Amino acid sequence: MARPKILVVGAGFAGVGCVRRLERQLAPDEADLCLVTPFSYQLYLPLLPQVASGVLTPQSIAVSLRRSRRFRTRINPGGAIGVDPKAKVCVVRRTTGEIVYETYDRIVLAPGSITRTFDIPGLVDNARGMKTLAEAAYVRDHVIAQLDLADASQDEAERLSRLQFVVVGGGYAGTETAACLQRLTMNAVKRYPRLDPALIKWHLIDIAPKLMPELGDKLGRSAQKVLSDRGIEISLGVSIAKAGPEEVTFTDGRVVPTRTLIWTAGVVASPLMNTLGAETVRGRLAVAPDMSVPGLDGVFAVGDAAAVPDLAKDEDGAVCPPTAQHAMRQGRKVADNVLASLRGRPLESYKHKDLGLVVDLGGRDAVSKPLGIELRGMPAQAVARGYHWSALRTNVAKTRVLTNWLLNAVAGDDFVRTGFLARTPATLRDFEHSDAYLTPEEVREHSATLLARQD
């Protein structure tokens, strides 16, 4: 009899957690294991703002998928663009553009999320996200380029617009991004004697009335004070009405001349989840507490892309928030459930109580709330860095990150602009491939083609 095939889609916190557990638990001939992923690394997303600000090199948070003694998974280098759960076929667009098919007995969907956008004129063409390694590297280059160009310009208005920066999104991703990049510009400007540091202005805006409400009122206010004291202008209850290449209009009517709009106003599940024709909860695939998809044989979903019931909360209908903390634990638990389903054993529910939040605001500034304890400054920074460091999966990645942190603390940054693809228009769509997916009907046409080929 042919061995059953387990297909995992996405090599993030959840997907890699699942694959590594399966590699450890599966008997050598028990099942074939395949991972569909466009990249050969697992990205440690919470440290992206530190890549954008140059504290870490991009390689240090790109953790190799092939560095494992038990490595036995076949990797299909591409992105899944549709899943037909009836035919048990996943349509994959390879990195070369070629379309290939992966059949499966069990599929674990873990493609994460993409930046959530709204129907705001000019937004998708003029905003940059903070969700991929390429985006972080691009934003860093772009910000340093603004200093270079402002320094070279004789035009007062152009200088002013190049030295204003807007970050939208007061969650931890946006707050850390604004904090770390502001620090980058304030340190970098010391190397531009003709630029007046007072002209550099960072705006952090959010439609919500508070920054990072998960922190609670007191700690949230502390974070806000740290940022305001550093000169970041925080506007709450405000969003973007219009975005252009040289100015941004806020919903309160202010027009800010700027060439830099960073959009981190939340995430939405990968569009892959819409291709199954199954129930979704605000875009995330609806799953049972054991992470199986009701009514679809052999389909499981985890991480940011799935609405996993949060059994640790007493509220009816609560789902786990989209965090790395949940994604990596769900990945391990779903591996156990996939194995249980192959071995005819009962599946178990996922339950995890949130451990808290860490927010790195750059340098010695941070706020953290581990296990409900409120920390600020150096103790908070030590907890934040200690947490991220211990969560990196390989010792090589840990060493790279630690070395980078030490080097940056001792020698600072050189503010080098690499210039890769600097003349190519780069939109949210280009970085996150949000328009690559098929409709459920197109997926069925593809699986029918495959089945006809096999007859």
Ligand SMILES: Cc1cc2nc3c(=O)[nH]c(=O)nc-3n(C[C@H](O)[C@H](O)[C@H](O)COP(=O)(O)OP(=O)(O)OC[C@H]3O[C@@H](n4cnc5c(N)ncnc54)[C@H](O)[C@@H]3O)c2cc1C
């Ligand atoms: C800037 C930033 C800071 C953050 N800070 C924190 C933090 O401090 N603490 C915390 O808990 N969480 C944090 N998060 C959230 C956390 O990173 C996510 O919740 C977590 O990464 C979700 O894990 P995942 O496995 O579901 O998805 P991801 O880790 O995003 O992995 C998804 C993987 O799937 C791949 N993929 C995407 N589409 C496809 C496809 N169609 N086919 C195949 N593969 C695909 C992607 O390339 C990626 O490798 C942060 C996020 C950001 C952006």
